[in-house]
Amino acid sequence: MINNRNLIMSPAPHLHIGASIAGLMKTYLIALLPLIIFAVYGYGWHAVRVIALSASSAMLWELLIQKLFRRKVTIYDGTAMISGIIFAMLLPASAPWWLVITGTFIAMLIGKHIFGGNGAHPFNPVLIAWAAVSISWKSQMDLGTAMVNYDKSFPVDFPLTVLKKAGAEGLGIFNIDVQGMWSGKLSLFLGNQIGGLGTTAGFLIIIAGLFLILRGKISWRIPSFFILGVFFTALLFRIVNPETYADPVFHILTGSVLFGAVFLATDCASSPVNKTAMALFGLGCGIFTVLFRAWSIYPDAVPFAILIMNILNPLLDKIHPKIPGNNVNVIKVES
Amino acid sequence: MNKSILGIRNPRILYSTPIELEKKNLSERGRVVLLVKISADSGVSVSIGEKVKTGRKIGYTENRYIFSTITGEVKKISRIEWLNGINYHAVQIERTGDDEWETVFVPSDENPAKSREEILTLLESAGYPVNYFKSERFDRFIINCTEEDVLTSNIQATILEKKDLFTEAVNLAGKLANSEVIVVVQTGFENKIREIYKGEIRSIKPVYPSGMNEILPRALNLEGNIGIIRADLLINMLQTLKTGLPVFERIVTLIGEGNKPLKNILVRIGAPVSEILNKENFEVDSGYKIILGGAMRGRTVFDGDFPVQKNASGIMVQGKKDVVDLTPQPCLNCGECVKVCPQNLQVNMLTRYSEFSIFDRCKELNIADCIECGMCAYVCTSHKPIVQYLQFAKKQLSIIEASKKEISNDK
Numbered sequence A: 001m002i003n004n005r006n007l008i009m010s011p012a013p014h015l016h017i018g019a020s021i022a023g024l025m026k027t028y029l030i031a032l033l034p035l036i037i038f039a040v041y042g043y044g045w046h047a048v049r050v051i052a053l054s055a056s057s058a059m060l061w062e063l064l065i066q067k068l069f070r071r072k073v074t075i076y077d078g079t080a081m082i083s084g085i086i087f088a089m090l091l092p093a094s095a096p097w098w099l100v101i102t103g104t105f106i107a108m109l110i111g112k113h114i115f116g117g118n119g120a121h122p123f124n125p126v127l128i129a130w131a132a133v134s135i136s137w138k139s140q141m142d143l144g145t146a147m148v149n150y151d152k153s154f155p156v157d158f159p160l161t162v163l164k165k166a167g168a169e170g171l172g173i174f175n176i177d178v179q180g181m182w183s184g185k186l187s188l189f190l191g192n193q194i195g196g197l198g199t200t201a202g203f204l205i206i207i208a209g210l211f212l213i214l215r216g217k218i219s220w221r222i223p224s225f226f227i228l229g230v231f232f233t234a235l236l237f238r239i240v241n242p243e244t245y246a247d248p249v250f251h252i253l254t255g256s257v258l259f260g261a262v263f264l265a266t267d268c269a270s271s272p273v274n275k276t277a278m279a280l281f282g283l284g285c286g287i288f289t290v291l292f293r294a295w296s297i298y299p300d301a302v303p304f305a306i307l308i309m310n311i312l313n314p315l316l317d318k319i320h321p322k323i324p325g326n327n328v329n330v331i332k333v334e335s
Numbered sequence B: 001m002n003k004s005i006l007g008i009r010n011p012r013i014l015y016s017t018p019i020e021l022e023k024k025n026l027s028e029r030g031r032v033v034l035l036v037k038i039s040a041d042s043g044v045s046v047s048i049g050e051k052v053k054t055g056r057k058i059g060y061t062e063n064r065y066i067f068s069t070i071t072g073e074v075k076k077i078s079r080i081e082w083l084n085g086i087n088y089h090a091v092q093i094e095r096t097g098d099d100e101w102e103t104v105f106v107p108s109d110e111n112p113a114k115s116r117e118e119i120l121t122l123l124e125s126a127g128y129p130v131n132y133f134k135s136e137r138f139d140r141f142i143i144n145c146t147e148e149d150v151l152t153s154n155i156q157a158t159i160l161e162k163k164d165l166f167t168e169a170v171n172l173a174g175k176l177a178n179s180e181v182i183v184v185v186q187t188g189f190e191n192k193i194r195e196i197y198k199g200e201i202r203s204i205k206p207v208y209p210s211g212m213n214e215i216l217p218r219a220l221n222l223e224g225n226i227g228i229i230r231a232d233l234l235i236n237m238l239q240t241l242k243t244g245l246p247v248f249e250r251i252v253t254l255i256g257e258g259n260k261p262l263k264n265i266l267v268r269i270g271a272p273v274s275e276i277l278n279k280e281n282f283e284v285d286s287g288y289k290i291i292l293g294g295a296m297r298g299r300t301v302f303d304g305d306f307p308v309q310k311n312a313s314g315i316m317v318q319g320k321k322d323v324v325d326l327t328p329q330p331c332l333n334c335g336e337c338v339k340v341c342p343q344n345l346q347v348n349m350l351t352r353y354s355e356f357s358i359f360d361r362c363k364e365l366n367i368a369d370c371i372e373c374g375m376c377a378y379v380c381t382s383h384k385p386i387v388q389y390l391q392f393a394k395k396q397l398s399i400i401e402a403s404k405k406e407i408s409n410d411k
């Protein structure tokens, strides 16, 4: 039976690979899950509080803003939730509730919806929020002092603050730059350090990153070149003055370099899509990270470095490959 | 579909391998609707009630003749419009009995052996596109034996069906193009073609869209003036030379619900899609999609009466479940489209520029080089109808160009 009425008309193609925004966010959630578990393992209810509050408030703000702006409500696709979780990952476990919800509000309004929502934001919304709250409430966001009341098996000083204040020689408390160099770094890599909720466990972040790359959700270029950028810039500093500047591996393992490389710099809307541009973008993030760490007042400056590169993103994407096949003139004989 | 579980490799779609060809008694097929494109120089040369034989000239458009593909009576001549705003005269012919033939020229086995100029004249009189053979010089000439679209296998089925003609057809191409000929097949088909053809064969990976006419020469690293023709058209030409009859039937792939290729069938050109589907016991209901062509480049029809065209590769029916959801969502700038575009276009930007009607930027980003393969829309995370946006921008640009020309002419 052929019913000729109400056939569907649509442009080609008539197949789809099955990807969707919600699917992309699900993959992100899976990648973030180990980090969440690690944070909860390390900080218990404090972590649960910050992460849950951040994720839920981000969704709520998005709902309110979209209602207010009379836009289509898109909280179901999970982008707001993932932004919320990623924001929480950057916060110390001690972050007060008002700081969390102010942060997510800034992320959703100034970071995202002012520019038109999903995909239209020139900066990573999470980083806008992070920058705003860490400039406004320095003491609450200062990882060097925020965590001193926690009882941990490892030093409760933020490694990068120690580096800032005491130079590379002060890193002795982390078993670095004294004998047993590698054991100290291994311990940092395993997450035995103070930092944002989700930024400390290097090994888990690398696993998450590999997972995202293997699933084809992020390109390997941005994270790898980010880390390379950090490594070589830090190496230069180290060669010039080994007393003040820490060695490159320490830089990679502390603060939010790994987390930034995998989850922050790769944000779709604010990172390039072309191969060369992606490499340059990652490299730039890495270089600025180390420059800021060495010369600015902020001990960890990964978010600022990425924000700077976000500005350059449209420019970088002008570097794109040429259309192939200039030297062939195809004459089609078709009926 | 070849969907990799790991995402390191770009997403890709493979061409199909040939499936069984089912031959049915053709005379039972009822009517045909023949389309004559309405242009400055076009017309219909039959009238209602007239009896026509298979092969009878029924109209012309832009110096090309259109022929009847069955023997019957002209029932109706109307005007229809298709998607892209092109208008056609639709000549409906109803079968009155078995085929009687009306040749365009005297059929002879000698025809293919005649001189190049004579062959071109014969082919032109039978409605084939021969202008390029007359006007161009080719460095190489490719006979493209790959499929036109995914899920379809009509080209390979045609070659296998017309086995005996293949070598002769290749020679014919060499003669017409006056240059070296390369037969290109997709990997997996070489063995079959080696059995019927002894000359040089090159193969390409069966990955869509590498077999498309526009980009195939590049895949083979050829340079210069490259002519290219699909094997089915070439075989038709040879057959016409031997029989004196214009092309009247075609092998198309039937693709059923669940995007599953069912079989290849032989149909008369002009047969209404709904009639073919009815005979093959298809169920089509509202909310279904009927597609003329393959899965990546086929066009949907709004009316089941729409006829099979002479370059149709398949007939596809999608059920409600198969229909791709195109609910508009904003572009995430994820870059998937850029990653898969065979022409290295900045698809993410092109789509946005088109969406916001900034067409000169589209031109700067070489939108003209898009071959409309559809890979970008296939992978799009936001399910954007990218190809439609691109077609829209191209159309608008051509209108702008035309009006510019008009203005400068007026001055």
Ligand code: SF4
Pocket: B340, B341, B342, B343, B344, B345, B347, B369, B370, B371, B372, B373, B374, B375, B376, B377, B386, B387, B390
């Ligand atoms: S349809 Fe055009 S833009 Fe899209 S992938 Fe194909 S060539 Fe590129």
Ligand code: SF4
Pocket: B330, B331, B332, B333, B334, B335, B336, B337, B338, B347, B348, B351, B376, B379, B380, B381, B382, B383, B384, B386
């Ligand atoms: S694939 Fe779709 S969502 Fe991603 S950049 Fe291209 S158009 Fe935008």
